[in-house]
Amino acid sequence: MKYYFNASSEYCNKSVELYVYNLTSSYTDQRNEAPMVATSVVMFILAALFFNLNLFSRFSDVSAILNPSVRLFLNTSLSLFLPVMSYLFSEAKNDSGAGGQMTELSVRARTILMWMLLVELLRRKVEEILVTAAGAQGYSGNIERATRIAWLGYLVFYNLRSAGKKALYGILWVFAAAKMVQRFVSQELGKRSFAYGKNPQLLSSYMTRMLQDGGAEHESSSNKGSELLKRCNYVVMGEEELQRKAGPDGYDLVSLAEALRKRDSSVVTVGKIWKLADDNKDKLLRKDPRLKRLCLSFALFKLLRRRLEDFPISSEEARSCHDLIFKGLCEEEEGNATEDGTGSGRALFQVLNNEVQFLCEYYHSVQPVVFASPFFFLTNYILFPVIVWALSILTIILCSHGDVSYAFRSFEADNYAVSVGVMKLMGCILPKITTSPPELFTVVDLSVTGLLLLALAYEEVWEFVVFLLSNWFMVSLVCSYTSKPGWRDSPFLSGVIRRILWVRDRLSHPNVCVKQLSLLWCHCRRLSSALLPTKAVPLDAKKALMARLRDVSDDAPLSNGRSALHQQAEELSWACESGSIAEVILTWHLGTEMLAAKHPAPKKQKPAPGAGCSTTNNRNVGMALSRYGAYLVAFHPELLADETDGTKRVYRETKEELRKGMGWLGYYCSGQGARLRKLMEMAAARQNKHEPPATTLGKGARLGKALIDKATGRDEPVWKLVAEVWTEVVAYAAPTGSEQHVKAHREALALGGEFITVLWALTTHTGIARGGPVTATPATPPAFV
Structure with a gap:
């Protein structure tokens, strides 16, 4: 200058x-x-x-x-x-x-x-x-x-x-x-375009015709793991090229069976990608299984998008998805756990999280990645x-x-x-x-x-x-790579895909994260959820949720936590006796926070990923899901099963009672230990007077004291119980309760999606409801051709 x-x-x-x-x-x-x-x-x-x-x-x-x-x-x-x-x-x-x-x-x-x-x-x-x-x-x-x-x-x-x-x-x-x-x-x-705006109408006709054609095929091969995925004809890209004729019940896809049989067809399905990934001659898809899972996410995104745009999902499709996800994807991952280093549940939630991200970007993108x-x-x-x-x-x-x-x-x-x-x-x-x-x-x-x-x-x-x-461009490249032999034979094009993958790996954040809110230490941050800490969903929580949703049946329906208590602690079942899921969440949240305050985690002790039954891992699962549940009640009541106003009322009354019971100075300025002592005093006073707790705060204080008493001398069984209850509660909150519930999940996509939306997508695909599965799983799995 x-x-x-x-x-x-x-x-x-x-x-x-x-x-x-x-x-x-x-x-x-x-x-x-x-x-x-x-x-x-x-x-x-x-x-x-x-x-x-x-x-x-x-x-x-x-x-x-x-x-x-x-x-x-x-x-x-x-x-x-x-x-x-x-x-x-x-x-x-x-x-x-x-x-x-x-x-x-x-x-x-x-x-x-x-x-x-x-x-x-x-x-x-x-x-x-x-x-x-x-x-x-x-x-x-x-x-x-x-x-x-x-x-x-x-x-x-x-x-x-x-x-x-x-x-x-x-x-x-x-x-x-x-x-x-x-x-x-x-x-x-x-x-x-039938690939974008008009895709739900076309895909509804495609799924109906595909399931009809597949139901007549004999079951000659294995119906588990990768074999089930290799036979899956869920479309990834190219369905807009099919010959179609509009009719009173949708589109008549006259050449669907022939197009699916052709190797050089422009219609790329999940099965074609899985077969190519299993080919020893192909090094790209075989080396990185995330590519084929990303394509599965895209296929599921198209199916779920129909639900958001008022196209119903049939019971046959729900059964088909249930088998594809739980008997195909999950069992393949368990079989390959030692081969690619992934643990049970990781691949499933990777697929579902990518699916929700596709939905987020489709409805709320400010850049043209949808056309990638x-x-x-x-x-x-x-x-x-x-x-x-x-x-x-x-x-x-x-x-x-x-x-x-x-x-x-x-x-x-x-x-x-x-x-x-x-x-x-x-x-x-x-x-x-x-x-x-x-x-x-x-x-x-x-x-x-x-x-x-x-x-x-x-x-x-x-x-x-x-x-x-973007994931959109990567899916498009993989589909072109699958449908065009010239792409597979070109070292240049394969090298371009590998270099894009290399950059993506260094910029991506694959962990599914959840916000954490505690009523015992986070009172002043109600104005903005952006101030709340974020934590990756523990791998053990993913495993537990996957296992619980996979096992849902008429004999083992979802509950608000009672089923876990009936097996281990029947005396605590009163903590789940409420018609409000928000009240159950806050009751168990307060009890979990009191247990964590009384028995803090050992310092410098990291959870062992392979030890699913350890105290540390159960504690991580219980604490992460507990604080995420409190966050949903406080910031996203519309995503829970209850009516939004009722959930807000429960949260407001709990906060007011907590503030009143502790006093202004104790509520805003006291430490965690002081709040714990106050809640223990409240629970002991009601117990001495033989008064049943009439409020959510009273139930939470009583539950916390009961958990602390059970943990005296050895807290491992208590944390195992807490983790199982929270797994049941979160799984119970996931399925759709009403059309307003579906609309709330769609609006939540503008914020990037929530973990509860990921679980909602899984239950919607597989037909899981709170009283049990919407459709019973047939004795013979349906074909996918």
């Missing part, structure tokens, strides 16, 4: 001072000083928010969705942006022509116009890409977007005079208009930039009336920041910011423009990265 200021002082004193004067003249005008300063400050905050949102929010995960709270805030803020900035632009434009006829817009007016164009390009980051056939927003969003683009085009081409300035701003406008057209075309094609495929990569990231560059060159030429040489000379000569350079300009201005307010706000305005440009560049690069590393 010193070099620029000293070596070019004469240049700075003449050219730059004139530029600074033009840019900051509005600040020295007492009539417009306040709104201009406020505008610069607000724009700086907005630009910094966009920059941080693009940069720091991406370090933790590779995702195509945005937090709905952030999206709502930005949408609300930007809704007033164009009218306010248009007014300020008009004021700056009038100031430009105050002394007579205007020959060119002032620097201030051009700066505001630049902000308007850059914010319009960044606005799409907070707008969801909807490709459902219903089109929740209809055409209103596209019309509003087109109106904004048309208005900006009017401001650019009607108000700018010099060819170079009009070309620079025209290029940005062309880019914004091209992005709008690209988004509109993608959405409309997606809505009309080699063809879309070619058109969107190779052909589209070429077209934009051609239109930009055409804009430069048209702005100079066809004089090519003059067009490119004026592009640099008429734009001061391009010809001089932003760094040299900043070097001339920075030394004066401490003594001159106009120079200070000039730096603010230049910083705003720079941050917006950086955020735009980063967003374009990140969109490309997310596209390449």
Whole structure:
């Protein structure tokens, strides 16, 4: 900076001072000083928010969705942006022509116009890409977007005079208009495509026909493990290529059986991928079993999406899914546990978690990952930039009336920041910011423009990265690899897939995590769930939940914890005698927290993954599920089986009683030990008076005292009991209770999904209900062909 200021002082004193004067003249005008300063400050905050949102929010995960709270805030803020900035632009434009006829817009007016164009390009980051056939927003969003683009085009081409300035701003406008057209075309094609918007209708007909054809085949092979998966004809991709004819009961797929038998068919099924992965000649799928599981997740995502869009799941399909998941996937994993290092339950929840992520991105994506495929990569990231560059060159030429040489000379000569350079300009201005307010706000305005440009560049690069590393693109590559022998024989294409996998492995976070809330130590964080700690679901919890849901039958239906108590501690069954699952959760949560406070975990002792019956592992399962259950009651009551208002009432009354019983100072300031003593005193007082606990807090205190008494001398059996009860309670809360329950799970996808949604997906696929299975598993497993 010193070099620029000293070596070019004469240049700075003449050219730059004139530029600074033009840019900051509005600040020295007492009539417009306040709104201009406020505008610069607000724009700086907005630009910094966009920059941080693009940069720091991406370090933790590779995702195509945005937090709905952030999206709502930005949408609300930007809704007033164009009218306010248009007014300020008009004021700056009038100031430009105050002394007579205007020959060119002032620097201030051009700066505001630049902000308007850059914010319009960044606005799409907070707008969801909807490709459902219903089109929740209809055409209103596209019309509003087109109106904004048309208005900006009017401001650019009607108000700018010099060819170079009009070309620079025209290029940005062309880019914004091209992005709008690209988004509109993608959405409309997606809505009309049988691979996206119309897929539920087609897939319902496909599943009906597939199960009818499969039921007649004789059972000549094994019906367990990988053999069951190899015979599974659940479609992954390509069903839109089938010959179809619309009928009164859906689509008639006249060539389905023939298409499934063909090896080179474009219809890729789970069975084809599993067979290829079992082929000794194929090294890609055989080496990494996660690829075939990802394709299974995609097939299940398509099936579950029908449920969210009011297409029923038949009982035959539920039986089929039950066998595919529990007799196919789970038993294959158990058989390969020593081969690939995975434990029981890990593969199942990996498949289900990926399925829920597909749902999240399909309904709430702000980037076009839903269309990820080699063809879309070619058109969107190779052909589209070429077209934009051609239109930009055409804009430069048209702005100079066809004089090519003059067009490119004026592009640099008429734009001061391009010809001089932003760094040299900043070097001339920075030394004066401490003594001159106009120079200070000039730096603010230049910083705003720079941050917006950086955020735009980063967003374009990140969109490309997310596209390449997305699960959607990987599934599309694997399906092309499966259906096209040329891909399998090409070392280059196989190498590309392996390198993408290598990058994905270093950026992915495969663990399923849950929020943790404790009523004994976390009272003041009710305002935001983002402040709560997060913990990976213990592997033993996954194993236990998988085993419990697999064993659901008429003889062993799901319960709110009573079945676990009947086997080991019948005297505690009163703790589950409630029609409210929220009350049972809070009762056992308080009891578990009291037990954990009385018998803390040994320091520096890590759980052994293979020792499922150890005290440490049972404690981890009980504590993780207990605190997650309390979190659901406090923050997501709509995801539980009870009515939402009833769950809120139970939680509110429990908190109020806890605050009243401990006093204000004890509730907010006392430690965990003090709260434990107070709850023990409450339980002992009721026991001495022979009064049954009438409230959730009273039941929780009594249960905690009973668990502590049982753990005297040896706490391992107690923690085993607690872990089994919590496994039963969480499994009981998973199945669908009503259509409002289904709607709540769909809305929860905007936040990235919850672990309870993963379990809900499993119970929906397999037909598991709270009173037992919806459909009894047949004696002979159904065929999948």
